[in-house]
Amino acid sequence: MGTSDCRLRRYRVYVTNRMLRHMKDYRLLSCSSKNDKAGVLQELEKGVGANLVDYDKRTALHLASCEGCTEVVVLLLERGADVNPIDRWGRTPLSDARSFGHEDICKILVAQGGIDPVGLDAQNPCYEIDFNEVDMEKAILIGEGAFGEVYRVKWRGTEVAAKTIRSSIASNPRVRSDFMKELALWQKLRHPNIVQFLGVLKQSDRLIFLTEYLRNGSLFDILRKRGRLDPQTAVAYALDIARGMNYLHRHKPHAIIHRDLTPRNVLQDESGHFKVTDFGLSKIALAKDAGSYKMTGCTGSYRYMAPEVYRRESYGKSVDVFSFAMIVYEMFHGGPSNRAQTPEQVADKRAYEDYRPPLSSHIQPESVRALLRECWHKNPDCRPTFEEIIGQLEKIQESMQYDKTMRGSCSCAIL
Numbered sequence: 001m002g003t004s005d006c007r008l009r010r011y012r013v014y015v016t017n018r019m020l021r022h023m024k025d026y027r028l029l030s031c032s033s034k035n036d037k038a039g040v041l042q043e044l045e046k047g048v049g050a051n052l053v054d055y056d057k058r059t060a061l062h063l064a065s066c067e068g069c070t071e072v073v074v075l076l077l078e079r080g081a082d083v084n085p086i087d088r089w090g091r092t093p094l095s096d097a098r099s100f101g102h103e104d105i106c107k108i109l110v111a112q113g114g115i116d117p118v119g120l121d122a123q124n125p126c127y128e129i130d131f132n133e134v135d136m137e138k139a140i141l142i143g144e145g146a147f148g149e150v151y152r153v154k155w156r157g158t159e160v161a162a163k164t165i166r167s168s169i170a171s172n173p174r175v176r177s178d179f180m181k182e183l184a185l186w187q188k189l190r191h192p193n194i195v196q197f198l199g200v201l202k203q204s205d206r207l208i209f210l211t212e213y214l215r216n217g218s219l220f221d222i223l224r225k226r227g228r229l230d231p232q233t234a235v236a237y238a239l240d241i242a243r244g245m246n247y248l249h250r251h252k253p254h255a256i257i258h259r260d261l262t263p264r265n266v267l268q269d270e271s272g273h274f275k276v277t278d279f280g281l282s283k284i285a286l287a288k289d290a291g292s293y294k295m296t297g298c299t300g301s302y303r304y305m306a307p308e309v310y311r312r313e314s315y316g317k318s319v320d321v322f323s324f325a326m327i328v329y330e331m332f333h334g335g336p337s338n339r340a341q342t343p344e345q346v347a348d349k350r351a352y353e354d355y356r357p358p359l360s361s362h363i364q365p366e367s368v369r370a371l372l373r374e375c376w377h378k379n380p381d382c383r384p385t386f387e388e389i390i391g392q393l394e395k396i397q398e399s400m401q402y403d404k405t406m407r408g409s410c411s412c413a414i415l
């Protein structure tokens with residue numbers, strides 16, 4: 001049997017096992033979202049826990065609150081459902097009930113102590129910029145991503161980036177509201193290695209937001225033009241990215257997970273420093289099954305996707321560390337490994353065969369190789385934090401500078 005047959009078989013066994021394990025449990029979740037009170041009762045009587053979660057950490061109470069199933073909400077609460085479970089996006093059932101305007105359910109949840117951490121953010125609306133202050137007529141197209149086109153425009157005499165969101169995405173009220181919440185969070189962030197959010201254009205029929213404009217473009221463009229970087233440059237760039245990511249991961253009260261860290265989402269300013277952009281937005285691409293999300297993956301982010309994300313398992317901050325390792329690898333190598341394979345094939349091999357790029361002689365010094373092995377470790381708990389990565393990169397940078405100085409002084413002595 002060929003490798004791909006083996007992989008397919010292993011994947012099917014994995015999916016079947018997973019389905020068998022969860023089939024009975026999923027009935028509770030699906031009945032809750034369909035207002036099937038009798039079905040929910042049956043499942044609870046069979047012993048399925050009221051606080052069961054799916055892979056997005058969504059409970060039956062989340063789904064019932066989202067879909068306006070008041071009777072099911074009451075039943076679940078009576079049967080011991082936690083009123084404030086937090087899903088993968090930091091949302092509680094009250095967040096969902098509010099988003100969909102189910103007032104009666106909001107009252108029930110609040111009376112039971114329900115809180116809405118996302119709603120608190122939403123009370124801080126995005127800074128709005130008057131549409132007339134931006135000359136969209138003279139906008140210059142600079143790129144296109146999964147969400148829409150990006151233009152260079154002038155706002156109050158300054159060049160900025162205007163990111164437009166496709167109407168197919170922005171016209172969905174839930175997606176639009178989620179987008180606004182992500183942007184409201186983004187506008188509070190300030191760090192030298194994070195792209196600065198400026199505001200949302202008001203009086204526009206489209207959803208457009210402005211960020212600072214980074215003249216040198218993305219790391220993707222830079223690697224395409226320059227190929228492999230010299231080790232000192234690669235380490236300096238890696239430090240910029242790690243510092244931006246550490247800031248996001250250490251955000252309070254909840255860490256911000258990027259989920260789509262790729263060379264396209266790392267931009268360089270005129271002074272040569274890198275800034276991370278588009279954090280958190282990847283989750284907003286709606287999956288077919290309403291109410292849940294999927295990673296975008298469509299513009300090549302599969303190449304940077306951590307195995308646990310590809311396998312649709314629950315995941316945490318360390319998925320960004322995995323993506324970071326792939327980016328660092330590309331800086332030393334001059335681009336992605338396995339170019340002959342599609343990004344999805346690469347992600348599949350990594351997820352099911354534990355395949356990693358070969359550490360060629362270009363990747364020097366040895367401490368960089370060691371760091372890469374740690375960062376793309378198959379066990380997410382064994383990957384270092386960005387704080388630790390920064391410490392290691394600073395040491396590598398120091399030793400590189402020391403070696404350079406020593407080489408310089410040696411040649412002086414010879415002369």
Ligand SMILES: Nc1ncnc2c1ncn2[C@@H]1O[C@H](COP(=O)(O)OP(=O)(O)OP(=O)(O)O)[C@@H](O)[C@H]1O
Nearest residue numbers: 142143144145146147150161212213214218264299
């Ligand atoms: N603030 C910015 N300054 C300068 N160029 C930018 C800026 N934001 C985006 N770009 C350019 O526009 C391109 C498209 O950006 P966008 O963020 O929409 O998509 P992407 O990151 O390439 O892909 P995806 O949406 O799948 O993550 C980028 O690759 C980059 O070249």
